[in-house]
Amino acid sequence: MNLLPFVATGIGLGAVYALSGVGLVLLYRAAGTLNFAFGALGALAAHCTWTLIQLDAPTAPSWIAGIIVSALASFLYGRYVSARLVDRDRTVRAICTLGFALAILGALTTIWGPGLPRRLTLPTDNMFVIWLGLRLSYTRIAALLVAVLAVIGVGVLLTQTRTGLAMRALASNRVVSQTIGVRIRATDAIAWLISGMFAGVAGLLLGDLVVLNPLTLTFLVIPAMAAAIIGALRSMIGAFVGGMLCGMAEALLIGVPDLAEVRSAAPYVIAILAMAAIMRAPTMARE
Amino acid sequence: MTFVRFALAASVLAAIGLFGASAFAAPDCGMNTGQAATGVPIPIGAIVTASGAADISSGAKGAKAYFDCINANGGIHGRPIDYSFDDDQTRPDKAAEIAKKMVEDKKAVALIGSSSLVDCIATSQYYQQAGIISLMAGGVAPQCFNARNIATTNAGPRYGLLGAVKYAVETLHVKHMACPQPTVPGADWVCAGVEGYVKSKGVDYSHFTFDQQSADYDSLIQRIVQTGADSTIFLGSPPTIVPFLAAAEHADVGDKLKILAPSPVYFPDLPKAAGPYWNDKFWVDLEWGPTNSGGPDMNNFLAVMKAYNATPDSLAEGGYLAARIAVQALMSIPADKIDRATVTAALQNVQDFKSDIFCTSWSFGPKDATSRLGNRSGWIAIIHAGNWQVLPGCVTLDDSMVMK
Incomplete structure (x- = not known):
């Protein structure tokens, strides 16, 4: 069996997992919260965009509006809900985002219904290049570029800006950071805003490349979690590589008899292996 | 289940x-x-x-x-x-x-x-x-x-699909049919029915199982294409017909891979959700009018x-x-x-x-x-000009097709 076509399909999927993983890691590093609502925020963006397009709004502004909606929702949660939980255990904060996810999911299924999935399309879906005999659509290439840019952008943010410095300080020690004047709530809120933007972009790309359905998009946060875990919840590049690995593995396994039947489990298996490796590395196990 | x-x-x-x-x-x-x-x-x-x-x-x-x-x-x-x-x-x-x-x-x-x-x-x-x-x-x-x-x-799922398969063999003259089988109980019974029928008509048959929990439909379409089939049945969860068709459109296989589906995918909104690419390229069996x-x-x-x-x-x-x-x-x-x-x-x-x-x-x-x-005849519906169109005539299953 020729596995090359599955490399092409894995690139698109992996890129979106990678982008999601980077968004999760950013938030975890800055605000110390593992955001289970990441997928739901993406679903929110994708459905708002779809509705605008159905109302004959131009494509580009509709996509931007969807990203703004998810970023805003994420910001509001970070500013007014998560901010009240800063002193609580990380597990509590993570569980609260699960409630946020379910609230968004409930709203989405109420407004858009759980029935037939819709389609979100881009003109780039049917534009493609042939590379090594692979048919790579511009949308897949764009997804990969966006994921790479996200890693670079977050890297620049963390290392070249005062906000990034504050985020790194918070990641290192929140109490000491507060003592030396880091504005914890403002920094957290910015992290939520950026993470919400990432969620929006990932949701839109998944809505285009995979399926536009509230439930499916909400739970696609799970492979993204796997990507983030592969990055030890700290490394952007690790999350990127993890996301690509998860997407590629899921795509390639369809060509492997027996394993094809369980390929959706690939991200979890990879995450478990990554966790086992992380636990064996003392310096990385602190988190 | x-x-x-x-x-x-x-x-x-x-x-x-x-x-x-x-x-x-x-x-x-x-x-x-x-x-x-x-x-x-x-x-x-x-x-x-x-x-x-x-x-x-x-x-x-x-x-x-x-x-x-x-x-x-x-x-x-x-x-x-x-x-x-x-x-x-x-x-x-x-x-x-x-x-x-x-x-x-x-x-x-x-x-x-x-x-x-x-x-x-x-x-x-x-x-x-x-x-x-x-x-x-x-x-x-x-x-x-x-x-x-x-x-x-x-x-039901098996005989409904067989109606569409019979139409594809007799009217669309397909030469090689794939049956991607989701990992749910009963799907093997459906594929077995398809296999028995198409082989009896001299049509090549390919079969593989897939994990329908995966949202990666593009790879599923590529896997079907690699069987060399010119037609495939759709046996996934009915709402997933939309991403399935979208993935087939991404791969631009609509003209060389005929997709057949059973009644449950006959959603009123499907022609709109699927898009114009699927006009006259997708066949669904209807068990009731x-x-x-x-x-x-x-x-x-x-x-x-x-x-x-x-x-x-x-x-x-x-x-x-x-x-x-x-x-x-x-x-x-x-x-x-x-x-x-x-x-x-x-x-x-x-x-x-x-x-x-x-x-x-x-x-x-x-x-x-x-x-x-009891109900051996159905209609074939296609997406035509952005709407469902029920084709004239009935597709009736033979006695030989109704068996374990």
Whole structure:
């Protein structure tokens, strides 16, 4: 069996997992919260965009509006809900985002219904290049570029800006950071805003490349979690590589008899292996 | 769980009823006396799946609407039908418990209009031992089509798809068919049916299993393409037909890979969701007629559902048809002779029952047969100019196609 076509399909999927993983890691590093609502925020963006397009709004502004909606929702949660939980255990904060996810999911299924999935399309879906005999659509290439840019952008943010410095300080020690004047709530809120933007972009790309359905998009946060875990919840590049690995593995396994039947489990298996490796590395196990 | 996905589809199929009902006339029900029946009630039961994996109870609700209409119009020679149904919660043990309650406590003379995911699995042997017939609105599991005492008004996943496959072989002249099989119980039975038929026609066949929990449909399409098939059946969860078609469009295989699907994907909004790429490139088998067909029995179905507050969805069509067949059988028996044995015999004698909701007709078939399919004909629908178009003519399955 020729596995090359599955490399092409894995690139698109992996890129979106990678982008999601980077968004999760950013938030975890800055605000110390593992955001289970990441997928739901993406679903929110994708459905708002779809509705605008159905109302004959131009494509580009509709996509931007969807990203703004998810970023805003994420910001509001970070500013007014998560901010009240800063002193609580990380597990509590993570569980609260699960409630946020379910609230968004409930709203989405109420407004858009759980029935037939819709389609979100881009003109780039049917534009493609042939590379090594692979048919790579511009949308897949764009997804990969966006994921790479996200890693670079977050890297620049963390290392070249005062906000990034504050985020790194918070990641290192929140109490000491507060003592030396880091504005914890403002920094957290910015992290939520950026993470919400990432969620929006990932949701839109998944809505285009995979399926536009509230439930499916909400739970696609799970492979993204796997990507983030592969990055030890700290490394952007690790999350990127993890996301690509998860997407590629899921795509390639369809060509492997027996394993094809369980390929959706690939991200979890990879995450478990990554966790086992992380636990064996003392310096990385602190988190 | 036996073919949960197809049943989930059935629950979503409620939307089919929205295809546009035509004008409602007064319902035509049995003796049409306009007088309520007051005699000794005739006990009839049903089993539905209303909770758990899906809610597909509208089959029994369609049957109840018609029985209510019969009761309000003189009943069966003056005797009303005492009809009730219960939820098996998608649990075979619960289905068995309800069946026992209906047969032994209620003393039902027949089970009419059941629509359940698990009923047949749990009860096919029991019905035979009890000498009672279950005429279902929605049979899903293989056992619903391989039991002496169970008949269905629907064609189910295997036979519904076989209609589309037969059309593809005879009319589209496909040379190589793929059957990607999701990892759900019952799907192997469907693919086995496709394999047996296409190989008998000299058509190449490819088969593989896939994980339908994965959202990566692009790889699934690539996997199908690599089999070398020029046609494939779609057996996934019905709503996933949209990403399946989208992935096929991404790969631009619409002209070289003919995609065939069963009735549950006949969503009213699918042509719009699928997009113009799929005009004249996608074929769906319909086991019952679309509700905007305008046929006299379809219009009566709509009138009955409206008069008795039932949703006129696709499964309700099956329940209505099961109830109509049952009433015809009951009417053939003198009022004082109606009991389980006579009703069983009367139902077994129903052959060539006509309704425009069936593409041709419905028959119980030989009473001792161990495989049966009453509804052997369907229509083929395609997406054309952004809308569904039902093609003229019926696709009818041969005897050789109806077997284990």
